[in-house]
Amino acid sequence: MLAGKRILLIIGGGIAAYKTLELIRLVQKAGGMVTPVLTRAGAEFVTPLSVGALAKSKVHAALFDLTAEAEMGHIELSRSADLLVVAPATADLLAKMAGGRAEDLASTLLLATDKRVLVAPAMNVRMWQHPATQRNLATLRGDGVLVVGPDEGEMACGEYGPGRMAEPAVILEAIAAALGGGPLAGRHVIVTSGPTHEPIDPVRYIANRSSGAQGTALAAALRDLGARVTFVTGPASVPPPGGVGVVRVETAREMAAAVAAALPADAAVMAAAVADWRVANASGQKLKKDGSGKAPALEFAENPDILATVSKGPQRPRLVVGFAAETTDVVAHATAKRARKGCDWIVANDVSPGTGIMGGAENAVTLISEAGAEEWLRMGKDEVARKLAARIAEALR
Structure with a gap:
């Protein structure tokens, strides 16, 4: 389904980050290759060692990596992938994307890319429903960013409502649709x-x-x-x-x-x-x-x-x-x-x-x-x- 496709996976800082380990496995099983980018907050929930071992790839985390940036690594990473996936896409990451900010590796990659971007939002229900988040999401949709989820259910914080990150299998389907053109491809x-x-x-x-x-x-x-x-x-x-x-x-x-x-x-x-x-x-x-x-x-x-x-x-x-x-x-x-x-x-x-x-x-x-x-x-x-x-x-x- 994803044979030969290269996915740049940006892992944001939320409890749902643990689901990205399963997502990496599913993408690889479908024939795709994953290059992981771990945000500073994301590293609080999953380790570079576990992500890198599953992805069988170097985990990128620092914008000011002297070796990578000698070759303009942030440009190469953002352009060599077939699709950029942000999961979990936190409220902070969505705000950075909507505002065009480039203050760390993840946000710089997202601003420097000329490829399609798919986000899987995950956050507390109040944060999801906040007008600022909804404004940011509307801006991103208008810019052509694809969105999968979030689901509705019980949160890690104990609250209930929309904000749970979509399940890895659902994100995989969205990745396949984005790369394969989706059900209306050719129409x-x-x-x-x-x-x-x-x-x-x-x-x-x-x-x-x-x-x-x-x-x-x-x-x-x-x-x-x-x-x-x-x-x-x-x-x-x-x-x-x-x-x-x-x-x-x-x-x-x-x-x-x-x-x-x-x-x-x-x-x-x-x-x-x-x-x-x-x-x-x-x-x-x-x-x-x-x-x-x-x-x-x-x-x-x-x-x-x-x-x-x-x-x-x-x-x-x-x-x-x-x-x-x-x-x-x-x-x-x-x-x-x-x-x-x-x-x-x-x-x-x-x-x-x-x-x-x-x-x-x-x-x-x-x-x-x-x-x-x-x-x-x-x-x-x-x-x-x-x-x-x-x-x-x-x-x-």
Whole structure:
């Protein structure tokens, strides 16, 4: 499964470090080679002797190693591996990575690499749930860092909740997916995201409250499963993820053209909140008050229906997923929309002002398909994205 693959394993300082000994064994059994890097804190939990004996390799620990650094060892280590794995990835290591710090060998390697990075977080439940950790994780996901776990369970400290490092066998599967491209390897997926801005004049425009967070999370989740993602985004308030092909647009017509240009594709996920209407008589100059007290008369024209066009077009992807942001009768409206547009699935949600979903960090969706309506519990938009991406991978399999 990992024949000939080289894994640079960075072992952080947490009680879960003992699991990395089993991980080394599993990687080797799968045909891979492990070069271990032991942080100062990691050495408090596992010894260089045990790690080196199992890895059958020198254990690297010091940034200022005169022999290694004479040959720019930190550069060579970070570039010669096929994948960097951080396990356990402590809150401190995640913070260093997110901040781009390079103050020891581990953080320097992570900053100097041009290879993919997989982290297996492990920490106390309170540390995991802290906004700072979640911000750091969101930054890392946006940079293209892969994440496996953490699991939920009893902690060494006696508390219960999310924060346990994923089991070595699960980390091995994530390593194999990262190196082999994952279940969506070789697949092309188009993702639309964000709002569109329909100009009234060169200064003003009509828009909606979409932040683009859900579409961005979906693009990252599909990328992490190995897909080649074309990310067509309107002027969102969140940055696009790394590792995807980004096409920036402003208007619905520009988005329709960008989607058409990106076809063919295996799947299309239309998460953008596209404006239904545009101003037909948009002014080329800023509209000014004329002292009459009368507002300018705006004429509206219907924008292209991107979802219906893709669903019914000659280059229809195998799977087409639409989104429905509703404020009343969510399931009924979304079910009717699926039939009307001709798509396979509709991801529906209630965006009433009291929900805090549009522009917020969480989502509560109902997946509408030929099989009916499946309600998902409210969860973070990243979690929704990973769950939907897994479903897409299963459908394309």
